[in-house]
Amino acid sequence: MTPRRDGWLYAVLFIGSIWLANYLIGHVGVVCTPQGPCLIPVWPGIMAPSGVLAIGASFTLRDLVQRRLGRNATLGAIAVGALLSAFLSPALALASGAAFLLSEFLDLVVYTPLQQRNLLLATAASNIVGLVVDSIVFLFLAFGSLQFLEGQIIGKAWMTLLALPLVALLRRRNAALS
Secondary structure (H helix, E strand, O other): OOHHHHHHHHHHHHHHHHHHHHHHHHHOOOEEOOOOOEEEEEEOOEEEEOOHHHHHHHHHHHHHHHHHHOHHHHHHHHHHHHHHHHOOOHHHHHHHHHHHHHHHHHHHHHHHHHOOOOHHHHHHHHHHHHHHHHHHHHHHHHHOOOOOHHHHHHHHHHHHHHHHHHHHHHHHHHHHHO
16 A cells, blocks of 8 residues: 555544544443443543543544644544534534544644654654543543543553554554555
């Protein structure tokens, strides 16, 4: 695949991860509260809204979209993901879109300058910044509470840890193709 085609694949996966996260929050979990999110365990005794794993993966996908297609395509993908999510829940879509836009701004500050020097460090650093900010903004806007903040951060961190070897593999594959 060419870098541009890779980028479009990442964009589709990124958009899908946003929609999937919002779907999971309202439909899948070990516990679903009547007026709140469906929850999953992310650590012994710590629960998080069930979309946390899909959103955790989305941070790395967002970085890959930006790397291959640029900032405008990334912002467009956020908008498309939020729009598709609005069919599930307008309130969750608004919270998700706002959280992503803010974390995307911070991603530009962290990921963009680091990506040329060290892709793994750029991905890890931007994911850490993004997952904390995204969690705070999303939980506050979606549920008016930071009750699940610890679980959100842990769940998204798990996905970052799982994504880093994949990013290293992609980096090696791209170097071999060059």
